[in-house]
Amino acid sequence: MNILSMQENNYLTELLRDRKLKVTSKRLEVLGVIKEHSSAISYSALQTSLHDFDRVTLYRTIHSLIENGIIHKALTEENETFYALCSTTCTSASHIHKHIHFKCVECNGVTCVESVHPIQLSIVGYSIENVEIEARGSCAACKN
Ligand SMILES: [Zn+2]
Ligand SMILES: [Zn+2]
Numbered sequence: 486m487n488i489l490s491m492q493e494n495n496y497l498t499e500l501l502r503d504r505k506l507k508v509t510s511k512r513l514e515v516l517g518v519i520k521e522h523s524s525a526i527s528y529s530a531l532q533t534s535l536h537d538f539d540r541v542t543l544y545r546t547i548h549s550l551i552e553n554g555i556i557h558k559a560l561t562e563e564n565e566t567f568y569a570l571c572s573t574t575c576t577s578a579s580h581i582h583k584h585i586h587f588k589c590v591e592c593n594g595v596t597c598v599e600s601v602h603p604i605q606l607s608i609v610g611y612s613i614e615n616v617e618i619e620a621r622g623s624c625a626a627c628k629n
């Protein structure tokens with residue numbers, strides 16, 4: 486059972502309202518677990534933390550949070566998807582990301598990281614809103 490602090494609860498309630506989603510206990514619960522995690526969280530870890538969710542409810546809750554610019558899929562592998570909270574650049578209308586999804590091959594952790602040099606891609610005649618880059622290697626903790 487996940488118990489949110491009052492402060493945490495207020496923050497997540499505001500976030501849902503800001504992105505035009507109805508505040509429900511299910512959404513708060515899912516967001517609470519994702520936020521608690523310092524890195525991206527896998528679907529199976531999310532499922533383990535939320536005992537009172539059936540598959541459909543969890544799927545729908547995740548879907549609505551993605552649709553409204555609150556969380557995003559950080560990385561998808563064969564049997565696992567990782568989710569992370571969005572920053573304030575995302576809105577209920579669109580996701581705007583320009584960061585890297587880093588998968589550590591040693592601890593298997595997935596994190597959203599900013600590139601040291603801003604990522605700049607341009608294609609003649611196209612406008613780019615969202616860039617998805619996946620990188621693999623050793624994270625800062627495992628490197629040492
Ligand atoms: Zn986003
Ligand atoms: Zn690592």
Ligand SMILES: [Zn+2]
Pocket residue numbers: 557558559569582584585586596597598
């Ligand atoms: Zn990310």
